[in-house]
Amino acid sequence: MNLTSTITGSTRTFDSIRELLAKANEEKTGDELAGIAADSEAERVAAKDALSRLSLEELRQSPVVPYEDDEVTRVIQDAVDEAAYEKIRDWTVSDLREFLVDERTRSDDIAEIRPGLTSEMIAAAAKVMSNMDLIQASSKMQVTARCNNTVGTEGTLSFRLQPNDPTDDVESIRHSIREGLSYGVGDAVIGINPVEDNAERTKRLLDVTKEFIETWKIPTQNCVLSHLSTQLEAVENGARADLLFQSLAGTEAGNEGFGIDVELLDEAYEFGAERCTASGPNFMYFETGQGSELSSDAHAGVDQVTLEARCYGLAKRYDPFLVNTVVGFIGPEYLYDGTQVTRAGLEDVFMGKLTGVPMGIDACYTNHIQADQNDIENVAVLLTAAGSNYFITVPMGDDTMLNYQSNSYHDASALWDIFDMRPAPEFEAWLESVGIMEDGRLTASAGDPTVFLEP
Template identity: 90%
Template sequence: MSITSRITGSKHTFDSVREVLAKANEEKSGDQLAGIAADSEAERIAAKDALGSLSLETLRESPVVPYEDDEVTRVIQDGVDEAAYDRLKDWTVSELREFLVDEQTREPEIARIRPGLTSEMVAAVAKLMSNMDLIQAASKMQVTARCNNTIGAEGTLSFRLQPNDPSDDVENIRHSIREGLSYGVGDAVIGINPVEDNAERTKRLLDVTKEFIETWDVPTQNCVLSHLTTQMEAVRQGGSADLLFQSLAGTEAGNEGFGIDVDLLDEAYEFGKEHCTASGPNIMYFETGQGSELSSDAHAGVDQVTLEARCYGLAKRYDPFLVNTVVGFIGPEYLYDGRQVIRAGLEDVFMGKLTGIPMGIDACYTNHIQADQNDIENLAVLLTAAGSNYFITVPMGDDTMLNYQSNSYHDASALWDIFDMGPAPEFETWLESMELMEDGRLTAHAGDPTRFLEGDR
């Protein structure tokens, strides 16, 4: 398929939908590393022009990885609601953008078209949007989910409490949980990245978090982010998991690099519905991030925004409680600086919400990327305006186990204050009972972890 565009008298020709999607993308170091990025701003603008004129039917019929070659493509294509698709297949990508940014369009209207979209359509419209467009459109979308509490409700902003420790020291982890809860975070999940990926360690950390939650009657959920098969084995050995976690990629080959496939995900989903200790119904947690497919040489010549959208199309199959992108974590090869990280975060939350999943973010960076804490705080403010369901928080914004920087526990109160928001409703009621919150604001007791010493219970 040849796709052409004429800009300022110059003719630009693109050989495929895959090429025009890649060259219409905003500048990303990962696309440049893969050799698929636009060669100039003029070519990028021409690609956007060409992409905007394509019909959604063309995108449906031209998945970036062929249906017969890739099970992620098959999940996305087979999951389309054909009646919803028929109503919008003649729209161009530009018309979809106009629909989403129209001030008359709200969640009920978006919900009617959402089942007819493929991931390529979702990625395509994101490429035509400015940062403000992404924020405006995403802010209209509301996707809620329930595990032991409910996230995504209007006026709420949730946080994952991430009490990682470089040696998986149980008492250090407990201290970090105490501190996080004292600042009011943890309603999304208390989730630990273990140092060792084995069933014994995973079970021990699950038991530690579950015991803490039950001791203090915390209306939240626990998760240990080891490999999916490790978590399942830990549960078989008696561990108590509210959520099952797995990293996802946007191609079959990328998921093979993570040691998973759709059959395993299907098995885990059914296993979780039977064995997870949450009230549910949403018991899956997925993590993604632009560039992961390129890092495992599994990108199939596809740009990282489109691949990220395909992750969300796969995640949707499992009706998850949490999905978050991790921007800025895997290095400058994929997102070079703060500007690219901010753009990626806005794209990802928009695409996740348009896909219909409860979308959050780890707004983060590593020390070898051209970014700093101001970039991450800027992104947190922008994405709160965009309606991100949740953020990841770590002590003082510094994860000493994974060696990267993110939002801190105490950032939560600033974001709630700026936007007049609060935690999940069940969690807020609990915080009030603990005298940590009153009338929607943290009290003078906030930040005092000694309130959660066992002897004071």
């Protein structure tokens, strides 16, 4: 295994694939905080050079966290389709990149090799790609999923309607749902982050959203983003949930920090298959974000891009309806500014789609990060071009409960217009039936929440 690079007369040798992956990463403050980042641009380029010449077989044989020590590694490695792997094991990382950006390569071609990839291979490819490479490759990959409607079909862009309230006030949440629907958003999910994480509050919010969906016969799905065990208890107590949600990390220790493990996720998947109210077959929803493992001191010396890829490898086990990264939310300790947030968003959607999960994004930032609304709108435009399945939207782009900024409900129409896209087909038909959309464009009634005061 050659972990050496000689560029402009200087030879650099890296001690391990783990170190090589970390130093090949684009600049991220999280990697710097962990003490694993390249110490110069020259070292970064040298690491990319050495990484590009590694074979996919070498990457499979050297997971960043040992198989015997980590159940996330075991899930990823055990899921590899050996026949697909045999076709590509001799490829270098550079070969994989060239295949993905080749203008002759299409979604079906990528789907053929996808089962043979591990998360380390996917992360390695991202590290030797430019932003435009990531957009070009991502835009080719179509990953669809179905719950009560279908996301990810060609020419569609979906949105999560996030009607959070600082006190979980039910009537305030209803008003926010009305406003979001009036702008045509909500086909990905009507999903609430509760202030209180308990089964009683979770059940109440699930019942409110389910009642609204049923009253207006909306082809969408509901979810309350409390802890997975809380949701299971709420459903046991009679709550009606279409989707089960959980945040994921890329290491076993990171997931322990979230209070979960593979056994609980497996149990939830079996439970959801029996008890979720969606027509399915997809009913799981996962959220991720670069840096979460570092925040719980569970990164194991691994860079945040590789850990993020491992999150998608774990999520794939549960055939989810939605997966989204939350870039810019954790803070400048992990992604310092708009440039780093943009890069992370492009990496994450690319890695999720190459893994084969229906990937979306919360293009967001907190007030102490060096970014603003223009940065987030840039991310939204770039990731629409890259084929993100969906975005998260909040009223006026300002979530007053979680205290962060994201895309607004009315950003949806701009993105549909720029890229000539539409909502999920079932949802679009419903929007037409209530007079919000006609021939793929919002009507004069759009933006008027009073449309949804009386069914």
